Amino acid sequence: MSNKNNIQSLFPILKSSVNNNKLVYLDNAATTQKPNSVIAEINKFYLKENSNIHRGVHHLSQVATKKYENSRLVTQNFINARHSHEIIFTKGTTDSINLLASSFGQLLKKGDEIIISEMEHHSNMVPWQMCCERSGAKLKIIPCNKIGELDLDMFNQLISNKTKIVSVTHISNSLGTINPIRKIIEISHQKNVQVIIDGAQAAAHVKLDMQKLDADFYCFSAHKLYGPTGVGVLYGKENLLNLLPPYQGGGEMIKDVSLLKTTYADLPHKFEAGTPNIAGVIAFKKSLDFITETGLGNIKTHEDKLLDYATEKLNSIKGLKIIGTSSDKSAIISFIIQDIHHYDLGLLLDKMGVAIRTGHHCTQPIMKKFKISGTSRISFAYYNTIEEIDHLILAINKAIKMLS
Amino acid sequence: MNMSISEIEHEIIEEFGVFENWVDKYDYLIDLGKSIPKINPIYKTDENTISGCQSQVWLHAKCENSVIVFTADSDAIMTKGIVALLIRVLSNQKPEKILDAKLDFIAKIGLEEQLSQTRATGLSSMIKQMKIYAFAFKEKL
Incomplete structure (x- = not known):
């Protein structure tokens, strides 16, 4: 994982603190952060x-x-x-x-x-x-x-x-x-x-x-x-x-x-x-x-690893359901948690420095199809790490505890 | 004698002043959200819905003894917590007092970001709607 720290150092914004926590940026499907070179x-x-x-x-x-x-x-x-x-x-x-x-x-x-x-x-x-x-x-x-x-x-x-x-x-x-x-x-x-x-x-x-x-x-x-x-x-x-x-x-x-x-x-x-x-x-x-x-092959291998790891960890959270479970998936996970509104979860995660996206993701018809008003969505880029997913899981568990 | 709007705002600012961290503050907000008086389900209509991008608010108003009584609800608990505060401040007040209310307590207790996300929660629209009710009832009285 030390190699990953080197990658993070190319992206100055990833050093930021949000609400006194190191930023964990998991909203890459909305937009990715920019390296120094750009x-x-x-x-x-x-x-x-x-x-x-x-x-x-x-x-x-x-x-x-x-x-x-x-x-x-x-x-x-x-x-x-x-x-x-x-x-x-x-x-x-x-x-x-x-x-x-x-x-x-x-x-x-x-x-x-x-x-x-x-x-x-x-x-x-x-x-x-x-x-x-x-x-x-x-x-x-x-x-x-x-x-x-x-x-x-x-x-x-x-x-x-x-x-x-x-x-x-x-x-x-x-x-x-x-x-x-x-x-x-x-x-x-x-x-x-x-x-x-x-x-x-x-x-x-x-x-x-x-x-x-x-x-x-x-x-x-x-x-x-x-x-x-x-x-x-x-x-x-x-x-x-x-x-x-x-x-x-x-x-x-x-x-x-x-x-x-x-x-x-x-x-x-x-x-x-x-x-x-x-x-x-x-x-x-x-x-x-x-x-x-970097190589798209390396990017895909790393992101698939993050996807598998996060999917497994999220599935172990009681009441959490992943929406979209095709066997062929990219680095995006949408989920809902029983009795918890996605807006509340997003707000509390932000307080813990974790940036995710919540809502209908500009795909209202598919939300209606799944009979939900929205989801919480995490999405990865090459600079994300296993440690960040661990932090996310801790943060979700803390939020669930506060909200129930 | 009812407390005035500014007295209630002051009381809320004092309540929030004791919290040393965000967890305690948000825990309190969640509790407020849970304890909000229930809106009568018959008022949870499309007409009373204030839609945000993320959460929505239902707001009902009636005029009794020349004050306005608000009841409201939201599908998100954080939004509901702020809704509860707004109702505590503005419900059972005279229309002209509601129209004059600046509601700067929200910024003072550090929750202004909840309001600035206008598209997200529908809270700003809720305040606007409360003032519109006040204006309408003032004309009627």
Whole structure:
């Protein structure tokens, strides 16, 4: 575990005290903490490199442009995309999905169908509801079973020649289930249906290979990968991104503008209107470097160990029930405790320095499915330790004692 | 003679002053939550619900002998503890006194974070709703 202390020392915020206790940060599915390298890069940009990108002929603009575009190349390598222009920088996963729902919406008509799942984050649900309202398309929902796994038989029944898009999450943010997206993509492609994967909870935890996976679109956020907030990635296959109409109009996304007619720029700029989060995108490279140097294999092994250990310890607490018990889970555990409200538990754990998330986790439909108003959720990152889980368990037991 | 709002606030601040650590303070709050007079279940309606992102509050008000009597409940015990304090301070008071109440005792006993989480608990909305009742009953009286 001494090695883990070295990892924690790379993340300055983890040294903080909260309510006179050393911070135990277990809310990584909401956002991860940032290593020194990312923080230093943001600082460096504003200290020495700040300039707007792409159009400037002066030195600073060229430096900023080069570094910004280098982040695109590093992102391409990180997910093994075929081309760097298949990487679109957005504000985050929510923005990426909204881009797709808005642009696809222009191509959809009444009678078309979109399939999502019951366990989607509101971010992969509401944009499609809005898209359906605008286009007249219909939304179909893949249900999930009692342990929080998608019902693929139902999916097979739902998908038809009316289906135009399937959009599902790679890993459920409230249940931790790793969905069989490869199978979903295979079934969809047999019917010539395009697949969007919400990878917000996956990209920091499992190795991604776009060419092997064959997803048509894949979305994720930098801030859940030890990177800055306000930066997201939309990966899309070149031919499909070319077919989609632009999302927002403005600078950067144009080729030629006259007063009445504009021709659009090529990929990726067609989808990057306006000045982006330049510092964020540049610093994002450092977070990808951190993950690559650490190795996603090592990350997964460590997080699986934390998941198994925490699951066992939590299950030994009387009255505690884990929600989402698929055999294929990522580093997320949602649970409820008999007769204890999640808000009360979250508040008391905070007093003991433990940061967890409580509530419906922006997945109200799945909470209704399990007939609960919310859960307490812990989620791990590579810097978490077995000792922190021990502290969590002590804190939960103390809270239960106070509350009952 | 009823105690005034500021007298009750002062009393609560003194009560909380004796706690040396957060555990004792929160234990007391939990006890308050458990001892809150029960709201009549018929008043636990959608109309009387004040929703927060995490917990919710039910609030009922009636006017008796020119004072307002509040009863309330919450699904979370911590929220319920603060609800109990608010009721102790504001229930059985005249509408105009309720409207004037600043309720700074909550900050003074170190529980202001409970109120600032407006989306979380519905407590801020509860205070607002209590004042709206006071305003409405004042017009009626």
